[in-house]
Amino acid sequence: MLDPHWSRRTSARMVGCWLMVSFVAAASIIVSDHPVEQASETTATIDGPYANLLASATDLGPSRFDHAQLTVGLRESARPDRLLQWAASKSLAVRWKAGEEWAIVEGAPPDVAEAFDVPVHDYRGMQGQVFYASSQQPEVPAAVRSTVTDLGRILGYTPHREALPDFIPLDVPRQGLTPSALLTAYNASPLAAQGITGKGQTIVFFAFSGFDQGDLDDFAQMSGLPPLKPVVVGGQPSESRAETVMDLEVAHAIAPDARMVVINARPTLEGGRTYERIAEMFDQADQQFPGAVWSLSIGWGCDALITATDLKPVQSALERAHRNGTSAFDASGDTGGLECKGGPRWSSPPGPDDVGLDAISSLPGMTSVGGTTLSTDADGQWLAEQAWIDSPLSQGTSGGVSKLFPRPAWQRRLIVERDPGKRERRLTPDVSALADPFTGIKIRFDQQDLVGAGTSQAAPIWAGLTALMNQYLLTNGGQRLGDINPLLYRVAAGANSPGFRDVTLGGNAVDVAIPGYDMVTGLGSPNVEQLARDFLDIQKGMAPR
Template identity: 60%
Template sequence: MRERTGPGTWTTAVRALAALLLVGAVLVGVERYAAQDRPDDKLIEGPYASLLAASTDLGPAREQTIEFTAGLTGTFRPAALIDWAHEQSLTVRWRPGDDWAVVEGSPAAVERAFDVSVRDYRGKMGQLFYASPHQPAVPEHLHAEVSGLGRILSYTPHHLSRPDHIPLDVPDRGLGPDALLRTYNADELVRNGVTGKGITIVIFAFDGFRQSDLDKFTTMFGLPQFTPEVIGGSPGEPRGELSMDLQVAHAIAPDARKVVVNARPTVEGGGGYRKIGEMLEDTDRRFPGAVWSFSIGWGCDKLLTAADLSPVRSALRTAQEHGTTAFNASGDLAGMECR
């Protein structure tokens, strides 16, 4: 026998359905607020926003621990920052003498402490990373210790050029050792016996090289043969750029010691600029007073804050105090890296 229903029963059902819809709307609204609807002054604009907009939002970050950098106002122990972070279920890593520290903790703890959202993303090239569309702000009572905070971002954009095209106005589609020396006004130095003896040249690289290419180069131009030292394992498959850098360095300074440092781990996972700083510190310990060549690009400067670069600046200062000279490429895209 079918149960009889009346107007009162329908009214109850409609109310129940409306309540469920309301709860669903509230949950969706809470999730949307957590992801995007923070105060407008915290939203990061420009290339950073474009990066996230071009990537697929995979939802709340699922990493156990995330990190970002805090720039400090001095090299003293940031006691207030350490105590406050502990209260927020966060930790601070700091070394005596550093003017920067690393703040780390679970995504949920970072969100609560800084009123931001942290999401997982998949980039257009398939790279997976976490990021916050919001810039964390320094709590008011920490301004005496903390000068600024870095981005919450585990993706370090990098660029490697493949020398597929050589301008037609380069003689014979390339410059031999003699032409290179004349181009850089170094031929007089060579005539006076300055050939790099006693100098170490360190090249930081994302790609590898073939020893057979270097042997062919030295044989063709009558230069001493050489085998570069490799630190950190091969950076990757030979793509041409590292071979070209090694050949240019050898043509101008044939008696210098050549070292290749694998820079690829700096762009794998989070903490990219902290890792770059650690790589530079290790290189300085191994080869104090060397000449450094960065023929690579670590992405767009507008993605970063000054705090992000603190570990790199600190490592460069220390290395320069030990006699190191560092040369950095201005960008293969002529200042358009942020596009």
């Protein structure tokens, strides 16, 4: 059975220390002896990881929360009058913003249950968290089918994941890659030689944990870099943890003159409306830091727990940020393709229900970043890369076929054996970078010299490199990259210079790396100087078609 509390982003070689976190809804729960409602013949019982989540929890009977809600998809962005009228007749409320093709329907759980003809119960999870959920997926009521296209889950709980790694610094020769070696490995040194250091660019990190400024000061000093003093939005999320510290230091190693911003993502876990709050957080970041590069190394649950409708607020906010020039990178995960399997139960044999993607990382507007093992010479010159996997520790780069999203136009040329519809579903990751703790980047955490790793290292690598490429483009008459996925796949299909290094060795628990695109390392790792020139050629109309 799925335990929804697991650590997703492994930032170094771990020795079995998983952080388990949970969200406990703020409500008074009364255990009831009410009989269990019968499922409607028009609804379907939800199976897979969602069913495992409920099966691993204690059913407390019909919900006594103050409210329950679900997201609904709309046929158009006009005011949904029919939905508003129907909801009022059912004692429900609707929250809708002008121009959006989604809305939130909410009300007392008994009213939600009656209106959508499904049971809504309270559950107590294995870690003591209490939440409401329906074991049934409702259908769109007949009265609103002319307005509503699809429905999200009735689920008041969102798993969230963050790494709490144990670093083993002696695992890596020479104590990890230095900033100059990292730039050399991914051929970004030619940009640095031109004075491209991220100046004028902003990188935003969304984090569940905070940082110790002393670690950042030490890192900048020992690396010979400018001071690293992030802007914090929403207050320090919590005590200093390796995840946020590593993200900041890795990006600073690449783009030392970029402004670094840490946004507290913990409020997204409050009140049972996580995906709506994520959208609000993204909108706030876009308004405060338009055109910034985003980096995410945290997770809000696997794609099998929700529907695409649940993510419509997030995708909508991401598209607005793209229009202002933002590129967004999210770690694909460190569970070897089994993102729906819980860390505390990792020793159990994997099954079909464990195969899945991180939901936010799989958004078509998000660039999903996988992980590699990197080999360099003594000067940092690239020698080889292969997919990152550590079977004894059940770690490795994640990726696969989306359960939620259709194949974007920019992926339609790809053919993979595991997409049963052939060219029908979104594939991840899109790209990859260094993740193996044996070949990681030298960082400073808890007053120690350590080595970072995991796909949560790979995402800020791409964020930092993109800040450099944005500066390069602006310096040479181009513009910020914005929605970068279509551009990445265009370069891979044919460009004036080879912008990627294809990764053809290794694999994870589900897939193997092959020539060309694969669901372990995506298009490959970046050859930055050439990739930047390819992007400029595209923007100036000089790229091959």
